[in-house]
Amino acid sequence: MKSPLPKETETITLDGEEVAFTEGETIYEISERHRKEIPTLCYDPRLEAFGGCRLCVVEVEGSRNPVASCTTKATSGMVVRTATDEIEKYRKTLLEMVTSENRELDVDSLRGYASQELTTLVNRYEARTGRFIGAQSGTSNSDDKNPFILRDYDLCISCYRCVRVCAEQEGDYAISVMNRGFHTQITTEFNGELRDSACTFCGQCVQTCPTGALADKKAMRAVDRPGEIEKTRTICPYCGVGCSIDLLTKEDRIVGIHPAMDGPANEGALCVKGQFAFDFVHHPDRLTTPLVRGEDGELHEASWDEALDRAAEGFRRANKKHGRHSVYGVASGRAPSEAAYLMQKFIRVGFGTNYIDNCSRA
């Protein structure tokens, strides 16, 4: 049983300031609330803290070594310093080690939602080593022919976010190494093609990757397309879960999808359809002009005026000849509610009947 009164008085000293915390909170979470900007690489707020990259270390009085703030729970009276000179130097060194092994830092942001994290930190800490400037070629598993996920392991920093998101968020364990020890390389775990694994191509591993090692192949088709990337919040067009997404557009073109981390229905999750099946919008088969059936029995392009007159005339004639119960309306379960509302209003106002339905019966 919890005591009825919360022990509000529990505090730690954070960079000289006394701050309250609730039981179970980590130093990182408290610092985040107080806008401390502790750098992280293996951290994703949706996942169990992992403590692998050690970039988030802070100084805790009484403890000989710096501690990882993402895995360390606060205890009453702790004295924490988040950015001493020593800590900052340590972080810079860590970053330099990480980047010295990486082929390329400045990856296109179309690679994925979190793809800029490493680059941003490297810039903040001025930790460019210059060792690999002028990209090397060669990507492991570039032979995976799947059309969605690029597996560019030269950029992998072994933060295991992909593995963890797949296991913890998706429950798919397609790339899990959890049971085989953390020393296993992810590259070996990925050895086969993704299509032959338990992978559902939800894209979550792509979106959490902080370096762009896993990248959105479909979005990357637009890397050279001119224009700034803009984001528009909307809802996935497929199933009834109603996942929130951010459409990525360049000028008049949808170029990719990011899951909305704060979407109430999905909290950052998506499935293969929501993540990757967006480009039907720009398919050449789209109807672009009204069509009217001609004398010859074929559909012909027509102006809106012509088509609407013809459409209206047919309903008027049916109504006149066969009565108002001869007209029926079927609303869409895919169009917005305004369409369904107006469809029913059209039938009810136009013909005074309830001869309206939607497509839920099949």
Add this chain to the structure above:
Amino acid sequence: MSNPLADMEKPDVIFCIGTNMTECHPVAATRLKKAIAGGAKLIVADPRRIGLAEMSDLYLPLRVGSDVALLLGMAHVIAREGMIDHDFIENRTTDSDGFLEHLVEFTPAWAEEISGVPAKDIETAAKWYGESGKGAIYYTLGITEHICGVDNVQSLCNLALMTGNIGREGTGINPMRGQNNIQGAGDSGALPNNYPGFQSVMDPANQEKFKELYGREIDLDKGITKVTALDLCGNEIRAMLIDGENTLLSDPDRAHCEHALKSLDHLVVIDIFPTDTAELADVVLPATAFGETDGVCSNTERRVQRLRAAVPPPGQAQPDWWIICQLAQRLGLTGFDFEEPKAVFNELCSVSPIYAGLDWERIENSEYQWPVPHKDHPGTPRLHEEEFVNGRGIFSIVRYRDPAETISDDFPVWLTTGRRLQSYHTRTQTGRAQGIDYLLSEEALEVNPTDVEGWGLRDGGWCELSSVRGSVKVKVKSTNRSPRGTVFASFSFSDVPVNILTGSGYDPITETAELKVCPVRVEPIDAPQPGI
């Protein structure tokens, strides 16, 4: 859904029946996976050994169309073992006495006889659900697409009512809606029995209200459903306006459907692609698509959310709301002079009690789940917390009925249909998204390996699948997902139009088609020549 999606992480016992959630609602399934990782028990009832079944603690492989028998058997055990929630029954429900008496004859042994699920597993399932502190039920079209769809749903309600598993966190009766705005289409009144906001067209007060609002007398009687309307095409029904639905592929009994639409004097189709249905129209009107349209939709948990346009539509395509307004104005109707979708949505809010507290601005951040009866209301994530909409929860006396058609010497195999993860509905959209083909390029009939052998088929070979209504040719896929004697196909590919076969019957109340059950015959054939 009675409960919010977030509640899916909270039950102790999860009962999934007739839902292939990992494929049809993958993101919702991830929440269940979290509950399971946290120790929740999963019971799955489905004719096929689907992904969820693999994850389950108890799998009940019932024969297609035998749900009512299984659920009566479970209710029997719950009553017999005294696992009923007396307080809940006392305070929140009516008609329990008759119901509990009714259950006496439906023993697990009886249920096993019909459903094929071992009686001892029915006992276990009932005990887990009956004893759970928080038991939640999830279902999809596997429950509703039957001639007894309403009976199935009522059987589930009975279980929840007798155990008090409703109106609390992590409980509830939760249908997962299939299309992104199928909930919204109903909310908006596109139904033959309801005005917007599920206001009955039979209620004199509502009739008065809408007469006033819409400025004309509207039939005092319910309209007919789409299913009936299709039956009456060419007779009573002469003209149809269809918005964004590929009726020909998604509805059962394709031949009947095609004949119906062809016998109309006038068919107008609004869509984004030239679908098979649009090909039959007299007038086709091009609509804007996802990403091109501002509007509102509501999801399976009744959350009202904004859709936003980011790119211009191709050519002369126009939003659906604009098209319908233009059409109405050309017929001289008033009340259609909208300039923007915002005004349409706000009108909907003003006539619908469940949206009364909403407007275009208030839904900006997706915070509200209806009903939102007034502006100070926070919305309703969980239904039935204090009271049921009609006061008390009513137990229904339900009996098992055979499907409309049962297997026979001529058609000895059960066919059941559904969707797959990588494609959506009739693939007008996913079929045109680059890369999806890599994962799913063609339809295949899922057949149990023993049957593959027994019926002289070959994995990857071809077969002809026939029902009383017609036949289709399809590739064979040997898989343990199908139990012996039952085969599965999706309705996503137009070259394998399984809806030629289905359509044996309809639920008498909702007129939902029995798409989940169809007796068929499976015969090996040579690979068809390309082009045929």
